Amino acid sequence: MKIKKILLPILLSSAVMFAASATAQTFNLAYTLNVDSHYGKGAQVFADEIKKLSAGKFKINPKPSGALGGERDVVEGLQLGSVDLTITSTGPVGNFVPSIYALDFPFLFRDYQHAHRVLDGEIGQALLAEFKDSGLIGLAWSENGFRHLTNSVRDIKAPADLAGLKIRTMENKVHMSAFSDLGAAPTPMSFTELYTALQQGTVDGQENPIPVITSSKLDEVQKKLTLTGHVYSPAIVMMSKHVWDGLKPQEQQWFKQAAKVSAAATRQAVADIESNGVKFLREQGVEVIEQVDKAAFASKVQATYDKYGEKYGAALIAKIKAS
Numbered sequence: 001m002k003i004k005k006i007l008l009p010i011l012l013s014s015a016v017m018f019a020a021s022a023t024a025q026t027f028n029l030a031y032t033l034n035v036d037s038h039y040g041k042g043a044q045v046f047a048d049e050i051k052k053l054s055a056g057k058f059k060i061n062p063k064p065s066g067a068l069g070g071e072r073d074v075v076e077g078l079q080l081g082s083v084d085l086t087i088t089s090t091g092p093v094g095n096f097v098p099s100i101y102a103l104d105f106p107f108l109f110r111d112y113q114h115a116h117r118v119l120d121g122e123i124g125q126a127l128l129a130e131f132k133d134s135g136l137i138g139l140a141w142s143e144n145g146f147r148h149l150t151n152s153v154r155d156i157k158a159p160a161d162l163a164g165l166k167i168r169t170m171e172n173k174v175h176m177s178a179f180s181d182l183g184a185a186p187t188p189m190s191f192t193e194l195y196t197a198l199q200q201g202t203v204d205g206q207e208n209p210i211p212v213i214t215s216s217k218l219d220e221v222q223k224k225l226t227l228t229g230h231v232y233s234p235a236i237v238m239m240s241k242h243v244w245d246g247l248k249p250q251e252q253q254w255f256k257q258a259a260k261v262s263a264a265a266t267r268q269a270v271a272d273i274e275s276n277g278v279k280f281l282r283e284q285g286v287e288v289i290e291q292v293d294k295a296a297f298a299s300k301v302q303a304t305y306d307k308y309g310e311k312y313g314a315a316l317i318a319k320i321k322a323s
Contacts, residue, residue, distance in 0.1 A: 151205025
């Protein structure tokens with residue numbers, strides 16, 4: 001009799017958990033990097049957190065390695081409602097939320113502390129609020145890190161060394177303008193096409209943070225790395241407004257909370273990877289150039305500030321610099 005009394009609550013609890021898992025509403029979460037990347041870490045933490053907060057009511061199905069398309073494809077999918085969630089760079093987002101371009105100006109952020117203070121504060125939260133008008137929900141600012149240059153042609157120490165090099169960039173007007181200012185030939189393409197383009201020599205080089213370079217094994221096709229740190233590259237955890245509008249207020253808060261926890265985990269993953277990433281790349285035979293004339297680079301890209309600063313928010317850019 002006592003055994004039955006002990007077992008009954010356990011059995012009932014198990015039955016409830018099984019029923020919840022059997023009827024869990026599943027959401028896809030798309031990203032372009034592989035499952036072992038910092039995005040992969042963020043996606044898994046997001047999935048775990050949503051499962052915990054919703055007591056199994058919601059389940060996240062990660063779609064890594066561009067399974068649902070490149071970043072621009074995924075953002076368009078969010079607008080249409082065919083994609084539920086994503087972790088994406090800001091690269092293509094400015095095409096949908098133009099003010100985001102203000103974050104992409106070169107040499108804008110001084111360091112990680114500056115970037116986090118801006119994005120987690122009033123400025124960053126006001127920018128996320130603008131996403132709704134484009135059929136998107138900005139849940140939290142995540143991270144890629146400071147971007148650096150790789151190429152397979154020559155050492156790059158000063159702007160003149162970039163002359164004529166075909167550099168893959170994101171589909172981002174500000175980035176493309178900056179590389180034109182530096183004398184390179186910016187070549188926008190989806191990240192999902194990058195490795196093959198480098199392998200085949202379609203482009204000479206590319207620019208990305210260390211965690212992206214290492215997780216995507218770009219060291220296999222690029223043997224020169226220049227630590228320019230020319231742009232801080234945030235990432236964004238976003239949701240389709242179609243999906244968001246179908247959630248109850250408490251459920252919406254669960255997704256916001258999960259995104260914040262995910263972003264924190266991604267930022268930590270970036271810090272961990274950067275702490276030994278350059279050493280790892282050297283071990284893979286990559287020549288690392290640390291002595292860079294950053295002042296010369298910054299001077300050359302002033303033309304991009306002059307060209308796009310007013311269009312994408314001169315006051316916002318000034319406010320970020322002053323923060």
